[in-house]
Amino acid sequence: MAAVDDIDRAIVGVLSRHGRATYAEVGAAVGLSAPAVKRRVDRLLDDGVVVGFAAVVDPGAMGWGIEALVHVYCQGRIAPSALRDAWEPIPEIVSASTVAGTADAVVRVRARDVQHLEDTLERIRGSAAIERTESTIVLSRLIERA
Amino acid sequence: MAAVDDIDRAIVGVLSRHGRATYAEVGAAVGLSAPAVKRRVDRLLDDGVVVGFAAVVDPGAMGWGIEALVHVYCQGRIAPSALRDAWEPIPEIVSASTVAGTADAVVRVRARDVQHLEDTLERIRGSAAIERTESTIVLSRLIERA
DNA sequence: GGTGAAACTGTTCAATC
């Protein structure tokens, strides 16, 4: 696991914005040849600095009209891995994290509509020893950066 | 702007998880030839269903060690656009949304360390007519999907 | 939406600084 240097950061910067850029294009942007870029990207993938590549999708256009932030309060102590295993099968969950604060975890959920959101919340609550949830509906996305 | 059909959804599903998959690979997964996949992806890009492609980066490996969810309570009514303009220049903000609930907005912030986080929170508070903020520190990411 | 052909890119190698 070599250190991440300035060129690596530049490569990551380009690929964060243009994930399908060719190695030659990235090389032109950072001052390296295509094979040199490929070697670095392979190393960044091996080291886990770059986890993967993804299409950035407009949730609204895909029919996922509603988004909510759900604060989850658990009964007693639950291992983070237990929560992950319980929530992994729920496709409506965009992200989930354990947190330090009054809540134990925060889950970001995307659903088609309020009914679908309610069903998903019920599924989240039923998936583990959860005391209660507190949902915050997202109105409009102001800023969204990779 | 044609409708998004099931094949489009399947293509988006593959590219969400494997953003650098070849058109032939996507085609094999959805039952189409490579040129047919390209035509659909080009249309999805034109229609704004797919906004772009991005490398998924591990923030910790890049030296962004700490993440927080900041609930923002405003003084009186503030236009969403005013919040966006005020926060756009703050690079530590990963995402920001107005919400329906007790808070007016939720901001996701990434910083190098607690000191950097504190500085960023101060900057967020000073950028608009904000009454108070309530921060939740992220401990560990359980699930992270595109 | 599929097919085939031309141009380009990804990938690997030996050689080099």
Add this chain to the structure above:
DNA sequence: GATTGAACAGTTTCACC
């Protein structure tokens, strides 16, 4: 130890069916 440049396999991208 890392980069370059050449070479082949594979992919993108056309036109056309």
